[in-house]
Amino acid sequence: FEFPQINYSKCCGRKYSFAYGLGLNHFIPDRIVKLNVQTKETWVWQEEDCYPSEPLFVPTPGATEEDDGVLLSIVVKPGAERPGFLLVLDAMKLTELARAEVNTVIPVTLHGMYKPPPSR
Numbered sequence: 001f002e003f004p005q006i007n008y009s010k011c012c013g014r015k016y017s018f019a020y021g022l023g024l025n026h027f028i029p030d031r032i033v034k035l036n037v038q039t040k041e042t043w044v045w046q047e048e049d050c051y052p053s054e055p056l057f058v059p060t061p062g063a064t065e066e067d068d069g070v071l072l073s074i075v076v077k078p079g080a081e082r083p084g085f086l087l088v089l090d091a092m093k094l095t096e097l098a099r100a101e102v103n104t105v106i107p108v109t110l111h112g113m114y115k116p117p118p119s120r
Contacts, residue, residue, distance in 0.1 A: 003054040043094035
C-alpha cells in the first residue's frame with residue numbers, strides 16, 4: 001500500500017476511516033486499493049496489464065460521508081491500441097464510473113495532481 005490519500009477536505013488533522021492508495025505487484029503498482037483503517041476491510045480495482053497512478057480523492061460537493069466522492073487516476077496500458085486513460089472510480093464502492101481514453105502515449109507516473117476549479 002503506497003501513496004496513501006484521504007479525504008483531506010474533511011479529515012485533515014482529524015480521525016478518518018478511509019485511505020486510498022496503490023497496491024504493488026513486486027515493485028510495480030498494478031491496482032488501486034481502498035482501506036478502512038479502523039476495520040482493515042479492503043476494496044480493490046484492478047485490470048489486467050493496467051498500471052494506475054496515485055489515486056486522488058475528489059469529494060462530492062456538499063457530501064456528508066467521508067468517502068462520498070470519486071477517485072481519479074491516470075492509467076497506462078502498454079502495448080494497447082489506446083495506451084492510456086483517465087479512470088474515474090466511485091470512492092465508496094471502488095467501482096468504475098467512467099474512463100476517458102486517449103490515443104497517445106502517456107508516460108508512466110506514480111503521482112497524480114488535481115486542482116479544483118476556482119470558487120465562483
